[in-house]
Amino acid sequence: KAGVTQTPRYLIKTRGQQVTLSCSPISGHRSVSWYQQTPGQGLQFLFEYFSETQRNKGNFPGRFSGRQFSNSRSEMNVSTLELGDSALYLCASSLEAGLDYEQYFGPGTRLTVT
Amino acid sequence: SQQGEEDPQALSIQEGENATMNCSYKTSINNLQWYRQNSGRGLVHLILIRSNEREKHSGRLRVTLDTSKKSSSLLITASRAADTASYFCATDGNYGQNFVFGPGTRLSVLP
Numbered sequence: 592k593a594g595v596t597q598t599p600r601y602l603i604k605t606r607g608q609q610v611t612l613s614c615s616p617i618s619g620h621r622s623v624s625w626y627q628q629t630p631g632q633g634l635q636f637l638f639e640y641f642s643e644t645q646r647n648k649g650n651f652p653g654r655f656s657g658r659q660f661s662n663s664r665s666e667m668n669v670s671t672l673e674l675g676d677s678a679l680y681l682c683a684s685s686l687e688a689g690l691d692y693e694q695y696f697g698p699g700t701r702l703t704v705t
Numbered sequence: 706s707q708q709g710e711e712d713p714q715a716l717s718i719q720e721g722e723n724a725t726m727n728c729s730y731k732t733s734i735n736n737l738q739w740y741r742q743n744s745g746r747g748l749v750h751l752i753l754i755r756s757n758e759r760e761k762h763s764g765r766l767r768v769t770l771d772t773s774k775k776s777s778s779l780l781i782t783a784s785r786a787a788d789t790a791s792y793f794c795a796t797d798g799n800y801g802q803n804f805v806f807g808p809g810t811r812l813s814v815l816p
Contacts, residue, residue, distance in 0.1 A: 624803070634793065634806035647803045681748060690797035690804060691736060696748040 593618065595684050595697035603703045609670040612700045616663050616684030622646075623665040624694065625657060628679040637680075640665050641688035669702075677704045709737075709794045709807035717813040724781045726810040728794030731775065735797050739768060739779050742809070743790035751779070751792075784814045 596615045604610050616623050625637040636649040640659035657667040663684070669676055679701050683694035712727045728737070739751040752768045754761045754777065761768050767780040781788055791809040 626806075633808045636803040636805070639803060649803065683748075693738060693750040693753055694804070695750065696740075698747045 595682060595695050597680075597682050597697035597700050599700060600698065601701045601703075603705060604672050605705055606672055606674060608672050609668065610672060610702060611666055611668045612680055612682075612702075614665045614667075614682030614684075614697060616665070616682075617695055620684035620686055620695070621663055622685045622688045622692070623659055623663065624683045624685070625665070625667050626681045626683065627651070628681055628699070629677075634681070637667065639688065646688055672704045674704050676702065678702060709796045709805055711792065711794055711807045711810040713810060714808070715811040715813070717815065718784060720784060720786055720814055720816050722784055724784050724788070724812055724814070726779050726792055726812070728777045728779070728796075728807055729775060730777075730794075730796045733772070733775075737770060737777050737797075738795045738804070739766075739777075740793045740795060740806075741790045742793065748793075781812075784812075786814050786816050788812060789814045 598613045622641045624639040626634050628634045638648045638657050639646045643659045654670045659665045679699045681699045682697045685692040685694045709728055709730045718724050736755045738753045740748050741751055742748040752761055752763050754768050754770045765782045770777045791811050793806050793809045795804040795806045
């Protein structure tokens with residue numbers, strides 16, 4: 592099976608702009624979670640989607656949003672970018688929702704905000 | 706401290722030696738997972754151990770869980786240079802809402 596894919600892999604944006612990141616889960620996986628990874632804060636949970644519904648959301652401002660499509664593909668959007676949004680954004684898919692399943696991570700999108 | 710916190714922060718060993726890293730957490734959990742992250746393969750799941758299990762093995766990896774002490778350990782035996790990576794524990798301790806990752810242990814295996 593193909594792994595989790597994320598596009599784009601690298602992105603450079605300017606403060607104030609918005610960005611959309613895409614994630615395609617492993618075939619058959621219905622849950623998609625997003626994480627932000629920075630050297631200072633480590634891996635932080637953004638949100639989880641299952642059956643096109645957001646199940647959980649981490650402690651991030653409303654500028655961070657996401658959605659999931661009927662084929663389980665997911666996108667996350669960050670509006671009004673700030674310098675502090677520079678990070679590696681990781682998407683993970685799992686068979687079902689909940690925390691009893693291992694997560695398969697994509698390679699990430701490296702976002703740089705200048 | 707965070708829900709899952711690895712110790713030590715960094716570890717440097719010679720190839721062939723064993724590496725042990727620990728994870729402590731604060732609230733009760735249903736399961737705990739270990740992940741590895743290196744530049745080549747990204748973040749990869751290693752082992753899931755449930756709260757009613759005390760020990761699990763996978764190849765050269767051995768994970769223990771002590772719920773009374775709220776801690777877990779990951780032992781890598783006969784380490785190889787390819788084991789050089791950061792190792793994270795993840796718990797479902799946020800009232801089961803989402804995974805919480807610790808800051809990780811950076812393991813360097815020297816040839």
